[in-house]
Amino acid sequence: MGNVILDVTDVSKSFGGLQALSNINLRVEEGTVHAIIGPNGAGKSTFLNVIVGRLAPSRGRVLLGDQVLTGKQPHEINQLGVARVFQTPEIFPDLTLLQNIMIPAFAKRDGQFSFGIFKSLFAERGIREEAEHILEDVGLIADRNKVAGSMSRGDKRRLELAMCLIQDPKLFLLDEPTAGMSRHDTNSTIELLQRIKERGMTKIIIEHDMHVVFSLADRISVLAQGAIIAEGTPEEVRNDPKVKEAYLGGETL
């Protein structure tokens, strides 16, 4: 058994009277890919939002290694090593691809705030080369001087992945990384994610596309109505009758 990198204990979240998450317990081992699946409205995105600090849990505690994440701001949680991609890519549409990658690289190197108004961007050769390297990895190097907002959705997604990868996070959260993508783009994203997997980075993936889930995940948790109803290897989850029931045949596993 490897080290537990993410330790979620008894996390609940309610909005007014609505219980979005109830008593979630989850341990994610270092270097594994953990998928969270479940029908719409099961609380998957809420769960991610609790981890990254967008929402404060009503109860419970989230640990990253031995650091407490609960109650911290999103930027502090990122500085501790948690990166996230969103359902709709959150990039810097007005900056070039290269600049899009350099920004997170600076955050990793200089922390949440660094004054340096007289430093020259031009002199930051190291960061630039690193950024170009990552762009090459995700196949966007040819467009490095294009404005990110003008790229296709698939390219924006890959850009966002690259922005997270350059920070080399301890924990990488992916919220439906293939949502709304064409088959072709989905496949190239899977391929990209598989390559990342080989680097041994811990990942949590939320995904609807079972093809994606089963080709990447080491373990799967099934969330329904704010609670985890099943957890295990892909094989175990596939054969769990409770999971089939939760999906009501909506998707074939």
Added chain:
Amino acid sequence: MDAIFLQILNGLDKGGAYALIALGLTLVFGTLGVVNFAHGAIFMVGAFCAVTMEKILTISAKVKDPSVTFFDAYKETPYLELWFGKTGSAIIDWVVPISIIVSIPVMLGLGILMERTLIRYFYKRSHAEQILVTFGLAIVLQELVKTFFGANPIPISAPDIVAGSAAIGSWIGLSDAVVYPWWRLIYLLFSVVIISGVFSFLNFTTYGMVVRAGMADRETVELLGIDIERRFTIVFGLAAVVAGLAGVMYTPILPPDYHQGMDFLVLSFVVVVVGGMGSLRGAVAAGFLLGILQSFSSMTEVKSIIPGIDQIIIYLVAVIILLTRPRGLMGRRGVMEN
């Protein structure tokens, strides 16, 4: 007690003006999603409708003055008086009420014109750009008015019949010293009537309900096959009428000048923010509230404790509200956040 009552009254008529402008700002913001910095200028244009009306009514002829006999003296007499005698003078005397009727179609037309030719192209653009273009429009409107009417305030008087003050104190058992100008009382009533009118329009007519539905969820309303955009145009016109009427009615209280709009605009924006962006009720409540607060803070007793408070009270309240209750007093969740 008397002083307090008087201050409340004083605050209410000013608050009425704030509330009327803020109501229009909120309506436009809530329906069209446009931050309209030209709204104060519309108020000012309304005031100058009254000025224009007065100019038209008092177009005069030079007539020989019969009271002067030993040389030829002339005096300017309005045609209206020449033609209709006493009735004519009465019409001139009633210039403000007449302007109200005239300004309704004028302001409606101006509002619709503004929306169709300019504002609608800014629905999808950033709030900063909306602010900037309407700021430019406000400059243009006020400079146009300055070109035609000059830079000095132009006094307009209310009809003679309401020129004096109401002995309001004796009505309700306070001292006789509590008197209040009739016109300000009328202004207060007028703003209450207009505000209730707008609310009933939005709440009790089908047309208004569709508009409110559109404020809440534009897409769904459009899916129902309703041409919401045309209704929003009308709403913009309506907001212009409300602001314009507020301007017309305010002329006897404060002689209008060309930059009056800007002064009121800043205050009304503060009112909107305090009330809560997108909340009509909030805008009205905050308008009256801030009017009263302002009038209390200009009491000498208060000023001797905190000098200068009357100059900044409204802004101070706005700062405090924005920092402690970002959505204002009655703001809806999700409006103008992010």
Added chain:
Amino acid sequence: MSNTQIATPRQELLYMVVLSAVVLTMPLWLQPFGAAYPDLMQKFMIFGIFAIGYNILFGLTGYLSFGHAAFLGVGSYTAVWSFKLLSMNVVPAIIFATLLAGLFAWLIGFVSLRRSGIYFSILTLAFAQMSYNLAYSVLTPITNGETGLQLNQADPRVIDRMAGIEATSGLPNTNLFGLEGTGYTGFYICAIILIVAFFISMRIFHSPFGMKLRAIKSNQTRMSYTGYNTRPYLLTAFIISGMYAGLAGSLLAMTDPLAGAERMQWTASGEVVLMTIFGGAGTLIGPLLGTGIIKYLENIFSAFNDSVLHNMFSFLPDWLNDILTAIISPFVGEGWQLLLGIVFMLIVIFLPGGLMEGYGKISRMIRDRRQKPADDGSSDTQHSTGEV
């Protein structure tokens, strides 16, 4: 001049050389335009500094402040007080004005930056109006109210007196170690400060810090999930731009040692917004260009009146002359603001990126036409920010 590329030191050097040459030779090349007199050129410089500073906030972060005139006012008052109490030398005046404006900006920014978007604009507006109203009322002992703060022969001028400099007759002049703060020397003092101010702004634009500010403008959500605490960045930008405004205010006081509260009104803040946008917010040169053009046109058009117009069109038949004069006269002289308002609206409607965007569009069009006539148009960079 593209913002999307990373500038090389050689390019930076080139900008500085060209800008310095253009600015310092102004008295020569402005001759044919009839604008080479010191008062006007000083204005170009001073408002140029104001706009450069404003651009660091608005151009880079997109935060639209309507309160920057307050910092200009603070700078002016501080400078005049420094002239009165310490010395007619502009060095202490400039230093104190810049620092105090920075302090004010820190206070106002600290509060205002707790909100963004239109709320931020209104908070800055509220603070500016408060300063303006206070300057006219309770702060009269400091600001001298409506009359404005002026020099007086009996002022203490402690440092000057210690150095044995005594005003002989009339009011003393501002100076920089003996160089007069008015006239041509005044212009050159302003010009050199402008060049330094531009250099600093250029370094900020080309630093990682500047890029992060642009990133905040582009997508603040992503910034915080990328590990940045955005508030100190915004506050720094706000303070820097406030200090620029204070600096400009002190230079205004240097060229004309009189400080009035009307400089603090929010319409004065509107003017700097206008100059920045007119030239092109977020570009290096844009604000300078906008300031120059607006101040130049203001100077020309506000001097026009009906008789000047009549003379201008005197070659035309009388009736045509009258009509033209009648049409144009509302837009000149007193009516210059009207023209400005219209031009400003046109810019925001058609060229929200200002003149620099127009320049970019035209040069791209020419380049495209020259290169390949049948391009697929993939170089189009128009896009929406895609923010919710």
